Amino acid sequence: MNPLQRRRKRGVILTPQGFQKLQTAKCQAQSWENLDKRYTLEDLSDRTGLDPDTLMKVFHCQVGVDKQTLNTCFRAFNLLLEPSDYQLPRTHEVISNQHSIQNLTDWGEAPDISAFLGRTAELTTLKHWILKEHCRVVTLFGMDGMGKTSLSVKLAEQIQDKFEFVIWRSLRNAPSVKDMLADLIQILSEGQENNLPKTLDGRISQLIHYLKNARCLLILDNLETILPDASGKYNIGYYRQRYDGYSELIRRVAETFHQSCLVLTIQETPREIRHLTGEKLPVRTLQLKGLKVIEVEEIFKAKGAFCGSSSDWHQLTESYAGNPLLLNMVSSKIHKLFDGNISEFLNQRILVFGEISQLLKDYFNHLSDPENLIINWLASNYQPASFSELRSQISSAISPQQLLDALESLQERCLVDKNAALFSVAPMVREYINHQLIQNKISSNIKYRSIVTRKKNKLSFHIPELILIK
Ligand SMILES: Nc1ncnc2c1ncn2[C@@H]1O[C@H](COP(=O)(O)OP(=O)(O)OP(=O)(O)O)[C@@H](O)[C@H]1O
Ligand SMILES: [Mg+2]
Incomplete structure (x- = not known):
């Protein structure tokens, strides 16, 4: 029998939000009414009046069920089913039924x-x-807004039935590593762990014990929150301690033998992870690059009517480095101001505006001085440049080692692109930098003129070719 079956999709499934609502209510009921013991399928069946097979479908969120079934399930936990809690199952998805296991999932936020x-x-x-x-x-890893978080959720959604536990957590609020470990251990022990070790080392060992015992998928999103910025400084002193703890956690999960997987999302891979990575090693990194032209077209079409030639779509995608966040922003402008006409928008030659400009400003605020220098030079050079050319042009300002490190980190964040050993910047980055240079020159000139007028002296004033944009 063919293990892969194409299921006919009908009915509705829970959205991550709906699933989370139900899961939270279920956990609360377990804790208040079932002495913290996990409900079995039979318990849930008694409570909801639904048969175990149907309940499996509800909780796995892959196969559609009647909306009425979801209503019944929600009501059994005193919840109200709202339109944002359910969606149509995705069509044409191939699902493997082999090795499916009943699992416990916690999608956090x-x-x-x-x-x-x-x-x-x-x-x-x-x-x-x-x-x-x-x-x-x-x-x-990849540039801000490239879709790392979304991809991590999609991935977890697609492989959840191969794991006994799936836990998705965001580090956006920089939780301490010990709190994070306590949270993970509580879930993996199904609330049975009463002796939580006090030390970081002890908690990591306990987590690894659970990663050995069951197949768990853990996702930690936004690791950059607890990382130093490019200049090596930590935004707030105590993040250093937090980061060291996470770094230790990652190292031990990578190096110890177990049957689970930890997925991380981050803007740039930290050195510690780079050192552990290899094609034959159990630690891998994937750089998330821009969306393909065809994907961009699909995303735009889902938003409304847009028209453009094939070369317009290519130019639009390339201009924004295929970044879905930036393309989402631009799509609403094209829709509102140009009636969806992409060519009209491109003819204006205004790639950077409003929120996009703000976003780029944020990226640039986190660049180190060597990174800033490189990106400025590439933007003003217009032609892609080789490493040797870059080295000869700016080596007086930074060392070759700094140049190597800075180029690697710019490439990881997709601010610099490498093609056939030549480096260049995306058109929107070029436009932003050149705009900033002009602004800086204008404000320097205004300042200069006012000094000249005040002092009525002849001053020697020099605007440098490369201005650090910060
Ligand atoms: N494949 C995709 N299809 C449709 N929309 C997408 C896709 N990937 C990302 N998006 C949209 O782009 C935006 C940015 O995505 P997301 O938050 O996943 O990026 P990110 O790389 O995690 O950003 P950050 O570095 O800020 O954490 C979101 O609005 C998301 O819905
Ligand atoms: Mg993210």
Whole structure:
């Protein structure tokens, strides 16, 4: 029998938000009414009046059920089913029924990804690493807004039935590593762990014990929150301590033998992870690059009517480095101001505006001086440049070692692109930098003129070719 079956999709499934609501209510009921013991399917069946098979479908969120079934399930936990709690199952998805296991999932504050499209190649690679090669740590990295968080949720959604536990957590609020470990251990022990070790070392050992005992998928999103910025400084002193703890956690999860997987999302891979990574090692990193033109077209079409030639779509995608966040921003402008006409928008030659400008400003605020210098030079050079050319042009300002490190980090964040050994910047980055240079020159000239007028002296004033934009 063919193990892969194409299921006919009918009915509705829970969205991550709906699932989370139900899961939270279920956990609360377990804690208040069942002495913290996990409900069995039979318990849930008694409570809801639904048969165990149907309940499995509800909690696995893969196969559609009647809306009335979801209503019944929600009511059994005193919840009201709202439209944002359910969605249509995705069509044409191939689901393997083999090795499906009943699992416990906790999606934390995972975002709703019902608008997610594409990324097929990336999902295939990630699934291969995790399910076939049993990688223990997988890191997704790339520019702000490139879709790392969304992809991590999509991935977890697609492989959840291969794990006994799936836990998705955001580090956006920089939780301490000990609190995070306590949270994970409580879930993995199903609330049975009463002796939580006091030390970090002890908690990591306990987590690893659970990662050995059961197949768990842990996702930690936004690791950059607890990282130093490019200049090596920590935003707030105590983050250093937090970061050291997470770094230790990652190292031990990567190096110890177990049957689980830790997925991380971050803007740039920390050195510690880079050192552990290898094609034959159980630690892998995947750089999330821009969306393909066809994916961008699909995302735009899901938002409304847009028109453009094939070359317009290519130019638009390339201009924003295929970044879904930036393209989302631009799509609403094109829709509102140009009636969806992409060519009209491109003819204006205004790639950077409003929120996009603010976002780029944030990126640039986190650049180190060497990174700033490189990106400025590439933007003003217009032609892609080789490493030797860059080295000869700016080596008086920074050392070759700094140049190597800075180039690698700019490339990881997709601010610099490498093609056939030549480095260049995305058009929107070029436009932003050149705009800033002009602004800086104007304000320097105004300042200069006012000094000249006041002092009525002849001053020698020099505007440098490369201005650090900060
Ligand atoms: N494949 C996709 N299809 C449709 N929309 C997407 C896709 N990927 C990302 N998006 C949208 O782009 C925006 C940014 O995505 P997301 O938050 O996942 O990026 P990120 O890389 O995690 O950003 P950050 O670095 O800020 O954490 C979101 O609004 C998301 O819905
Ligand atoms: Mg994110």
